[in-house]
Every structure is written in structure tokens, then in C-alpha cells.
Amino acid sequence: MLAISLDGRLAPSGGGAAQLGGEGDRRALEQALVWADACLIGAGTLRAHQCTCLICGPQLLEERRQQGLPEQPVAVVVSHQSAFPQHWRFFQQPLQRWLLAPKPPSEGFDRWLPLVQNWSDQLEGLAAQGVERLVLLGGAALVGDLLQHDAVDELQLTQVPRLLGGGNTWLPCGLATLPAAVTAADSWRAMEPEPLGDGEWLLRYQRLR
Numbered sequence: 001m002l003a004i005s006l007d008g009r010l011a012p013s014g015g016g017a018a019q020l021g022g023e024g025d026r027r028a029l030e031q032a033l034v035w036a037d038a039c040l041i042g043a044g045t046l047r048a049h050q051c052t053c054l055i056c057g058p059q060l061l062e063e064r065r066q067q068g069l070p071e072q073p074v075a076v077v078v079s080h081q082s083a084f085p086q087h088w089r090f091f092q093q094p095l096q097r098w099l100l101a102p103k104p105p106s107e108g109f110d111r112w113l114p115l116v117q118n119w120s121d122q123l124e125g126l127a128a129q130g131v132e133r134l135v136l137l138g139g140a141a142l143v144g145d146l147l148q149h150d151a152v153d154e155l156q157l158t159q160v161p162r163l164l165g166g167g168n169t170w171l172p173c174g175l176a177t178l179p180a181a182v183t184a185a186d187s188w189r190a191m192e193p194e195p196l197g198d199g200e201w202l203l204r205y206q207r208l209r
Contacts, residue, residue, distance in 0.1 A: 001032050001135055001156040002143070005164040010140055013166025017048045024196025025158040029053055032156065034060045036073040036135040038098070038126070042142035043079035050088040053137070054095070074098055074131065078115065078142055084108060119149035140168070144175045150182055153207050161199035182207075 003021035004010060011018045021029075033039060033055050041052055052075045055061055061071050072095035077084075082105040084091075091097070097109045100122065104112040113129070116122050126134070136143060136152070146152050157170075167173050181187060191204035 001029060001158075002138055002170050003158040003160055004170050005160055005162045007163050007165065008170055009164035009166060009168050010138060010170050011048070011166075011168040012164050013168065015048070015168065018164065020160045020162065021158050022160075022196070022198045022200060024198065024200050025160070025202075026053075027057075028156070028158065028194075028196060028202050030055045030057055030060055032135045033073055034063055035133060037131045037133045038074035038076045039135045039137050040076050040078060040142065041137050042139040043077060043081065044141065045137060045139040046077055046079075046084070046088075046090060048139075051090045051093060052095075054093060070096070072096075073135070076100060076126070076131070076134075077109075080115070082106070082112075119146055119151045123151060138170075140170055140172050143170065144172050147171070147178055147182055148176070150179055150207075152182075155188070155203075155205040157203045157205075158196065159201050159203055 002010065003025050005020060009018070030053070033053065039052065046052070054072055055064070064071055074096040075090070076098045078100045080102060082099065082101045082103045086108055091108050096111070098111040098113065099105050099109040100113050100115045102115050113125055136146065187208060188205040189208050191206060194202040196202055
């Protein structure tokens with residue numbers, strides 16, 4: 001689930017957090033998190049924001065409690081490094097923090113799982129830990145990796161009426177060719193677009209298998 005500009009960018013040309021998406025996008029994101037066992041976050045996205053999105057709506061929190069779920073889904077960080085500054089707000093947020101990395105962290109995370117090259121194996125490992133419903137929050141490299149392994153079931157893109165320019169597209173510009181199963185004309189089915197207010201639209205596409 002990503003917020004993108006009209007020209008398909010996630011961040012300004014100079015990098016950093018774009019702060020795309022308004023109140024409607026926030027509501028849609030929180031609703032997606034209610035459904036999820038965990039959210040998947042790339043290390044670059046975490047560095048840009050130094051925190052993750054939390055469910056704040058009282059009714060949404062109650063919905064998770066009624067399902068016997070913790071109020072917040074697990075935050076699973078994907079990184080090639082294991083150390084992060086512990087003063088970041090992320091490490092004070094009230095949720096479980098897991099790390100997918102080559103080496104275990106010395107602090108800050110509740111669980112470590114080794115990072116493997118094949119996302120099919122990685123997702124099986126997460127499922128064995130009780131994580132089957134994942135919301136991917138970025139960034140572009142992580143989205144590209146999962147699409148290369150045809151491991152994305154649905155795209156939810158909030159299109160924001162802004163132009164950013166630059167090269168920070170929601171898929172990496174240098175991405176190798178995606179599998180034909182993902183790029184074929186009949187690979188995705190468009191769902192009804194949803195207006196979110198302030199000129200923003202939620203665009204949803206389900207993977208047809």
C-alpha cells in the first residue's frame with residue numbers, strides 16, 4: 001500500500017519523506033492495518049520516517065481487540081544491516097518489532113529472522129511464525145523484489161494530486177525485467193476506485209492467478 005504522486009513518485013527528487021497522502025489516505029491505511037498480521041517496511045523507508053504508521057481510530061482498535069489480535073500489527077523491517085539508532089520514535093512505538101536481516105540485532109527488536117534471497121521461502125518462514133497477512137509499506141526496492149517473485153496479491157495505490165519529478169518512482173528505475181506472469185495484460189483486475197477527499201483516489205488492483 002503506497003501513496004504516490006501523479007507522476008508515480010514516492011519521494012522528492014532529493015530523497016527523504018514526501019509526506020504524501022492526507023486524512024483519507026491515513027484512514028485507508030489504518031483500515032488495511034486492521035486486517036494485517038504484520039506490516040513490511042524497507043530499511044530506507046524506516047530511515048526516511050524514523051517511525052511507522054499506527055492504528056489510531058478507536059473503532060478500528062476495538063475491531064482488532066474483538067478478533068483477539070494485538071492493537072497494532074507487527075512491524076517487520078527488512079534490512080541488510082542490523083543496527084539502527086535507538087532514539088528513533090519507531091523504537092518507542094507500542095508494537096512488536098521484528099527484523100529480517102543477515103545478522104541478529106544487538107537491541108531494539110523483539111524477534112530476528114534471517115534474511116534469505118528467495119521471497120517465497122521468506123514468506124513461508126513468516127507464515128510459520130503466524131504472519132500470513134502482510135501489508136507492504138515500501139520502499140520501492142522492496143516492492144520490486146516482491147513483484148519479481150510474484151508475491152504481491154493486491155496493489156493499493158493512493159494517487160495524490162502533486163507532481164514531484166526526479167527518479168524516486170514507486171518501482172526502481174533500474175529494476176530488472178519483471179516476470180511475464182506479472183506484466184501480462186490479464187495479470188491484474190481493477191477494482192472500483194475510491195475517492196478519499198482533497199483530490200486523492202485509492203486505486204486497487206487484484207492479482208489474477
